[in-house]
Amino acid sequence: AQTVTQSQPEMSVQEAETVTLSCTYDTSESDYYLFWYKQPPSRQMILVIRQEAYKQQNATENRFSVNFQKAAKSFSLKISDSQLGDAAMYFCAYRSALSTSGTYKYIFGTGTRLKVLA
Amino acid sequence: DTAVSQTPKYLVTQMGNDKSIKCEQNLGHDTMYWYKQDSKKFLKIMFSYNNKELIINETVPNRFSPKSPDKAHLNLHINSLELGDSAVYFCASSPIGSLAGDTQYFGPGTRLTVL
Numbered sequence: 001a002q003t004v005t006q007s008q009p010e011m012s013v014q015e016a017e018t019v020t021l022s023c024t025y026d027t028s029e030s031d032y033y034l035f036w037y038k039q040p041p042s043r044q045m046i047l048v049i050r051q052e053a054y055k056q057q058n059a060t061e062n063r064f065s066v067n068f069q070k071a072a073k074s075f076s077l078k079i080s081d082s083q084l085g086d087a088a089m090y091f092c093a094y095r096s097a098l099s100t101s102g103t104y105k106y107i108f109g110t111g112t113r114l115k116v117l118a
Numbered sequence: 119d120t121a122v123s124q125t126p127k128y129l130v131t132q133m134g135n136d137k138s139i140k141c142e143q144n145l146g147h148d149t150m151y152w153y154k155q156d157s158k159k160f161l162k163i164m165f166s167y168n169n170k171e172l173i174i175n176e177t178v179p180n181r182f183s184p185k186s187p188d189k190a191h192l193n194l195h196i197n198s199l200e201l202g203d204s205a206v207y208f209c210a211s212s213p214i215g216s217l218a219g220d221t222q223y224f225g226p227g228t229r230l231t232v233l
Contacts (some may be wrong), residue, residue: 035221044209045210047222047223089159108153109158110160111161
């Protein structure tokens with residue numbers, strides 16, 4: 001079975017600095033997607049960035065980028081120029097390959113709480 | 119317009135009661151999900167519906183039952199509520215068979231408190 005591990009329950013970063021959140025996963029599949037979701041105090045789950053396993057190039061989305069190491073099964077999120085609004089819970093998620101029934105299975109990590117210090 | 123909406127936002131009830139949480143998505147997606155987030159923020163998938171068919175059931179007690187009257191709605195019914203059911207419940211949806219089929223869109227969550 002697939003697993004997703006976020007080993008950092010909490011991280012802090014100074015405003016305007018850079019922080020990296022770690023995520024590792026375990027799977028025997030070769031085709032899958034990885035995601036980072038942000039959950040602010042409002043509790044809404046917001047998609048931050050996604051990475052296709054077949055792509056070697058790391059995904060980027062404005063100040064957010066990932067370091068995808070497929071062989072090491074590592075998928076870290078880098079936030080540059082951190083802003084107060086980045087403070088939230090961040091979840092790493094894995095999406096399995098398409099099943100015969102036409103759906104995907106999602107597995108989430110336990111989350112990392114990011115604090116941004118002014 | 120809200121893409122995925124849930125009602126109510128907060129729900130406080132007594133043990134033993136039966137309650138429902140409603141979810142609606144206006145994205146035209148084929149698959150909807152229910153997640154439970156416990157006090158430790160661990161997010162666990164409960165159900166997935168694709169074209170009104172239950173696809174995933176992650177060993178959830180049968181007191182929980184999803185009801186999908188149509189593709190745009192997936193309601194969660196909970197019978198005989200227990201203290202351990204207190205959590206935030208998230209509804210989500212995703213398209214199937216499209217280039218964006220790998221992205222889930224989450225609702226705002228419903229905080230259920232069982233007294």
